[in-house]
Each structure stands twice: as structure tokens, then as C-alpha cells.
Amino acid sequence: MLLNLHIKNMALIDEIEIDFSDHLNILTGETGAGKSIIIGSIMLALGGKTPKDFVRKDAPFGLVELLFSVEDEETKNKLKELEVPEIEDGELILSRKVIGTRSVSKVNGETITLAKVREIAALLLDLHAQHEHQSLLIPSNHIRLLDRYGQEKLAQDKEEVAACYKEYALLRKELDANTLEEEEKKRQLDLLAFEFQEIEDASLQEGEDESLEEDYKKAANGRNIIESLSDAHRFAEEEAGQAVDRALREMMGVSEYDGELASLTDALATISDLLADFSRGTRDYLEEHTFSEEEFRQLEDRLNTVNHLKAKYGKSISDVLAYQKDLAERLERLEHQEAYVKQLQDKLKEIETRLQQASERLTQQRKQIASMLCDNITKALVDLNFLNVRFDMVFEPLEHYTENGVDHAYFIISTNVGEDMKPLWQVASGGELSRIMLAMKSCLADVDRIETLIFDEIDVGISGRTAQMVAEKIRGIAKNHQVICITHLPQIAAMADQHYLIEKQVVADKTVTNIYQLDRDKQIEELARLIGGVEITDTVLQSAKEMKELAGKAKVN
Template identity: 40%
Template sequence: MLIELNIKNFAIIEELKINFTKGLNIITGETGSGKSILIEAIGIILGSRSSREFIQSGKEKALLEGVFHIEDSSTIRPILDEYSIDMDEDNILIISKEIYLNGPSLSRVNGRNITLSMLKNITTKLVDIFGQHEHQSLLDSSNHQTLVDSFGDKELFELKEQIKDYYQNWSNEKNKLKNLSINSSERDREIDILKFQIEEINDVRLTKDDESNLEIEYKRLSNIEEISNLMEAALLHMTNESFDSPSISALMNRSISIMNNAKKFDENIIQFYKRLIDINYEFQDLYREVQNYLENIDIDSERLNFLSERINIVNKLKKKYGNTIEEILIFRDKSQERLNELLNFEKEFEKTNLKILELENKLKSVSEKLTEKRKIISKKLEKDIKNELSFLNMTKVDFKVDFGESSIFTSEGQDKIEFLISTNIGEDLKPLSKIVSGGEMSRIMLAFKSILAFSDKIPTMIFDEIDTGISGRTAQIVGEKIHQISNNHQVICISHLPQITALADSHFVINKVILENKTRTIINRLSEEDRVKEMARLLGGVDLTDTTLKHAYEMIEMSKKIKKNN
């Protein structure tokens, strides 16, 4: 769960720290106080794109940090291991985001730099945010199949993987057939080109080792004169004394003579003496080998010219067929495969057609199984959604998962799923986008989240604007449902309704203040006494009266009883 949130130099937040708790965390505050900025910051920590515009005026960077305690690491541990991210024995995960004014943003998990896609793979296992984006996604029927599948079991996901494999192979074969289906003149033209390319490469008789061998030998032969001069100088230093410096051989012999005298007085020196003698023998052998190397060294102009020409030919091939010899050979092999296909056109055409038919039969068979599986899931989903919506004061609702017919193969099957709803008795079922209000939309999405909450392992759920378009008894019921979810998940909820706020386990209030002629956002966790005042503000506005204070106190006390039974 999210145990701590730190924000610095972000929009109108100069520095802010929040310690969240288990259960239901409610955040309230006046319009424009910074509640949406808080959700924006959490979203960026979780992997949403950031912007330099969020950096506070006059600052070089903004810092966002979320501290998570992982109670069950079974789902996230494999991902952390894949990314080589360590987690200490306390199972603490620190996710930070640094947004720079003059540089790229940086994301870190436990101090390790990671990409945005890596971050999202981690955080989707930690937090589920419910806001306006989720409202819109539920209205889009193209998302409905994914939502149905999210309630699926292992068998459903195995069927989906099968379809993906078959579909990929089917697409490949269809493309192959398309490439084969060209007219005879185009085929003849391509055959001529392929033959020329293959012959041009084969004439050079390339091997994979040529890449390094050619360069090494050319480098040696083109620098043979320099090599000869340098080795002669080295040989000179080994044996010939100059006016101001003795040779290595002379120095070696002097050392042997000195050590020979010294060993008469200490037997321990004998071992050094013998080793020096051995080194001298090795040195003399080395001298003879270098001398022999120099005697046999030869400037082979003919070989050098051959290598130069061959390197030029290889470089020309690289410009046409690949950056390395290995890539050139791969190009040749693929060209040969394509040539064989074209030369055996009728046979390949028939063979590919048979493969396509075989894969289409497999796709159809698995797609039918997947459809049946989805229909079983959908029947239960329809029942569960209607039960949840009935609890959420939508008692006359009818909900159906509609399966439209489609003959088109896709990597997800052949289903065209759309959610249909009727909110009043006697009304026809219609698409969600054409019938529901804002308040109904919030409750429908909450119904989905409530069902998912019993099966998924995401520890933290964040609700933003869940109370849009509702009030009175409906707001009370929505609050009870959110608190019910918080029995098994940490819930962070931004609300402006007292019916929901009264059910908080921890209540935070966010305020906008003027400090040093600058607007700043602060947040505080409320005591029981302050909770009553904030509840009274939500009930009756800025001016608190004995009536609103009493009403607020009674709502909190009543909510305590509801929470015990929830």
C-alpha cells in the first residue's frame, strides 16, 4: 500500500508530505485547493507523462516520491527481479520522479533508473486509479471486451495466447501468399534481380571470418615497413650497447655475475641466481626468434594489392546488402529462399494456401471456445453488475453483455462485445454512451471496480470524482460500497460529499494559503474535533452553526455504526 507521498516544487505545492493509512483515506478541500494537482502528482509517480510546466516558478526541478509497503510480493517480485531492482527485508518500494527544467525527467525505483514502460509494468501491480479517464473508457465499446476478459481465469488467458500465436502465423502466411501473387512479368523481373544479387555475393566467396581476417592481414602488410623498423630498434636494445646506455643482454649478464658472487655468502640467493639464469636463457631464445622474424619479414606488394581490392569489393557489397559480412550472408540466404519460392511458384502457392486454410480452421475452433468462455463469464458478470447496481440504488436497471457477430479474424478472437443497459423498466437496452448520466456512470464503474476488488491483488485503489452527479441516499450507499472495498484494499478517495467523507478511517483536508505573496497548498490529517468542523463545512458552507456542527457529529457517529456492520 501507499504509506507516504512526498511532493516538492510541483505546481502550487512547495513541499508536502502525506502519511496514508490502511482502510479508507478521504481527502477533502475547497474547489481549487489542489486536490486535482495531488492526483496528477500520484499519476506521474505511477507512470503518467510529466511536463516542465508543473515545475514551480523559479525552481530548477520538481520532485515526486511515493513510498509503498508491499504486503504480498508474489505478483511484483518477478517484475522487480527482471529489472534487477532490490527490495529490502521490510518490503519497502520507493518510487521517485524528478522533473527537470533543462533536462529529461528521471524515474527511479529503489534508487535504480528505469524507463517509463518499466515503471508502468511495476505500478499497475500496486495502484488502480479511477477517474474521468476510466469514465470515458467505459463509454467506448472497444474497451468492453478487455473489461470482460479481466474477469477471466487461467483457461481464458491460455485460449487468448493460442489465438495470438495462430493469428500471427496466419498473418505471416497471408503476407507470403500476397507476395507470391504477382503477375508473370513481375515474377520474372524479381527472379532476374535475385539471381544477380546471389551470384554477385557468391562470386566473392565470403566467409564469416573474413570480416576480421581481411582487416588484420591488410593492417599488417600495409604497415610492414614500420613494423620492420620498430622490431629492428627493439632488437638493437636487446643486444647492442650504445655510448650512453648498455644493452639488456649486458645488464642481464652483469646481474648474473653479481648474484654469483653473492650466493657464496647466503644459500637463499641461489634460488634467485637460478631463476635469473633461466630468464637469460629465455631471453636469448626470444632474441633469436625476433631475429628470425626480421630475416623472414617481406613486403608482399602483390598480396597487399589483392587484399585492398577484396576489401573494396566487400565494402561495395556492404553498401548494397548489409553493414557486416554476416548481414550480407543473411541477405543472400533469404534471397535464395525467395528465389526458390518464385521458381517453384505453383507448388509454393498451393502449399501456402493449405497452411492458411489449416490455420483458419484452428483460429475458428479456438475463437469459438473463447467466445463460449466469454459468454459464461458475461452471464455471471451481468448478474453481479445488476446486484451491485441494485445495492448502489439503481434498482430498476437491466444490464447485458452483447455479442455481435463477426467473421473477421483478430488476435483477440472474433467477438464484438458491447455493454447494453436500461435504467428504467420498460426501456430498451441501449449502449452505455447513449443512456447513462454522470451519476449513473460513476456507479456503473464502481460496480465493476467492486467486483474486480474481490479477485485482483492490487493493494491500493484511488477514486477521483467518484461522487460526480450523486447526492443524498445514493451518496450514502456509494460511500458504504467504497468503505466495503477498503476492508480488503487501501482506498484513497477525493470527495466533496459528507455522506462519503463520514466513513473515512483517515480524513485529510487540503487548503490553499498565501505565504510570502505566493499561493501554496498544504494538507493536514484531521483530529476527531477537526473532522466535525470539516464535515460541517461540507454540509453548510463556510459559516459553521450549532446545527451544522451537530449534524456533522451525528453523521460521523452514525457512520461508525455502519462501518462496524460493513
């Protein structure tokens, strides 16, 4: 829903801000007051072309900002798919700033392309003015609207088609992957066999890589360990050991003459014992451990083999062995490919038959619902003075199956006797097209997820009963949607939940456009102007008051 519109330095507008109601918003004003500037500014923010000299003369820039409230979950999800910056408090701001010949569009403060702006805008707002931003003119939207309109009756068939298509697509993918030319088949067989044998020849054991790493660390330093330990053993046993033994003998020879030397002799004896223990320990280690260059190379080669296989086929030995198992299965399939392909083809044929039947049932259901919908839209069009209208939906088969069936469907119309029916997007008249859109929206309002509708030119060339019917249909749509309508017809303006007057004024030798929200008394005065023109008599004012009261009662009913 469009909460707020802010325009600055656009054409005759210095700066205006409008807070919209969530139901029917009416904008009226004299011809040339600036209504087209407001529509043009909205179009600009939604990704439209920048009209020449649209920025106010002598202004450094022009700016349009649209503040939306987004509550529909499906719309939020689609905005996420478009990578729209996070929507805080359910609000989204679209803006466009025009500086000279350049312009910058942003969504929630982040710069985006005009193409992305248009995609976002299509989810939030439908603008019916000169073929701009009209979702109902996009053929791909027609089938979606039809499906929403008949969602209860179509649900089961759509689910069946989607389920069949999912299975069908998986089988097609598997079949494509297994349908190989003989040369390609041989190439794959050779490759898979080589990889399988490479792993097989290694005779890998679970956890082997961890023990190899530990052994390699020891072996890599084995030579240094043996050499250092041998030197230490020699020093302890020969040089240090002999020196300590000699010192001990000398001390023992004199300690009996002086009791104070006994403790020193004992300390030296302890050192001698420790050196003897150290010598025995190093001798035992050296006898048990030897360094072999050949064994080290064998260990290194084994570790390189294991790491090579892990680099090619998996992060761990478990992964490599799992990959080998998969290779065996793929080899089995390739070696018996013809039988496997035949099996897939049989399954595909079976599911394709089911998919075709389900798609045909869905198409028939859609045609029945389309007939009802087109009848309702035709009645709505007759109400809007399209007395000789014909409205229908064309179904054309798609070349391929999809999860949504095999239907390409779009609406066609003829508004005059003897005129061929044409697709909606070929309807030329802006005002006529707006009323066609109104008729369609009135029938699809409950299933159309676009919350905000803007109508311009909807009252071109109509009056009397047709004008009243247009007003009633707009009122009906506004019960469940936000509607913004620019009009010169009092019948439509009387239905307003919120009424704005657009005026052109001269301020300090400068022409500016302003907009005012009208209270009830001012609304009646504006209705009187729309009814009576220049001269507003008491009778005209009374007629305006009665029209407003009748519109209020009609809205309640």
C-alpha cells in the first residue's frame, strides 16, 4: 500500500507531500492544475522515462519518493528474490532523484537499476494511465490471475501436475545423463575404471592417514634423534662418567678424615648413580630404535600416495572409499547402460502419460473457470457502457511441459460490432483501456495481490449512468484495495474516503502547484464545482451534499 508521496522540484511543484488512505483516494482539480505532474512523478519513481524539462526551472534537482507498506507474505518473498534491502517495520521506500540528464533510483537507500525498479514496482502498484505499469496487460499474468480466481477448483489438478512434472523432470535429467554416444561411453568407462583401480591398488585402511602422519614426524627426525642420543650416551658414560667416578674415589679417600665431607661425597655418589641410570636408558633406547633410510622412504612414499588420493577424491580416507563405492555403481550402470536406459525410458513414458492426462484435466478445468470469469467480466464491461463487447480467453499449448501445465493463456476483447477480437495490449484508447482494466479488477479484486491501484483517464468520454457505474465499481474495489483516482466526475469523487484538491497558484511571481486534503465541507464545495462549473448556486451545493450523503450510504451497503 502507498502510504506517502513526496515530490520536490518537479515541473510546477516546489514541494508537496501526500498521506494516502488505505481505501479510496480521490484527486481533483482544474484542467492544467498539475494532476498530470503527480501521475508523471509517480511514473518516474516507478522506472518511467524522464520527460524533457520535467525538473523545475533553476532547481538543482528533482526528487520523487514513494513510501509503501508491505504486509503480504508472498509479495515479501518475491521482494527477497529480487534482493531488495531488508524491509524494516514492513515499509519500503522507492525514490528517484533527477540531476540534469542523470537520475539515481534507490530502494530503502540502496542504489538500484531502473530494470530492478520496474520489477519491484510491478509487485506493489498498478497504474492505469496511457499503458503504464498495467499488470493486466502482461500476458504471463493472465494465467496466474485465472488460477487464483479458480484456486479451490484447480488446487487438486495443479498439485497433481506439479508432482508429475517433478518426477518427469528428474527422469529426463537422469536419462540425459545416461544417454551417451559409444565413444563418450568408452571414455567414461576408461576414466572410471582408472580411478577405481587407483584407489583399489592403494589398499587404504580407515584411520591410516592419522597414524602415518605421526610416524612420519618421528621418522623425519629419526637421524637427528639417534645421532644426538648416541653423543649424549657417550658423554655420560665416558667423559662425564669417568670424571665423576674419579672425583668420587678421591672424595671417598679423604672423607674418613673429616666428617663434614661425607655429605659432599654422598651428593657425588648420587650423581654417579644418575649418570649410570641415564647411560642404561640411552643404551636401551638405541638398541630398540634404529634409523633406516629405506624404511623412511617407504613411509614417505606411502604418505604421499594417501595424500594424493585424498586430494583427488575426498578430504579423508572415508571420503575416498565412499567415492570408490560410487565409482563401482557408476561402472555397473555404464556397463549395463542399455538396460538401464531402457528402464528409464519406460518409466519416463509412464510418467509422461500421467503428466499429459493431468495437464489435459487442468486445461479443461481452466477453460471452464475462464468461461465463468469472462462472463463476469463481460457483464462488468456492459455495466461500463461497452454494450457490444465480447471478452474471452485464448488457450494455446506450450511446446514443453511445465510444473504449471501446458497452457499459455491470455485475454482477448472486441468492443465494437464486426471488430475482430484482439489481445488486451492492443487496445489503443487510454480511457477505454482504463475502464476495461476497472471491469477486470472488479471481478479479480479478491485474488489480485497488488494492493494499490491508480486510475487516470478512467472518466474520459463518459457521463450519466456509465459514470455512476464506474464510481460503484471503483468503490467496490476500494473495499479490499487501496485506490488512487484522478477524476473530473462528481459521481466518482463523491465516493472518496479521502479527497485531495490540486490547485495552481501564483506566489511571488512564480506559478506553483499545491495539494490540499479536503474536510467534508470542502469536499462538498469541490463536488459542487465539478457539478456546476464556474457558477456554484445553493441548488448545486445542495445537490453536491445529497450526492455525498448517497455515496456514504452506498459505501455502507
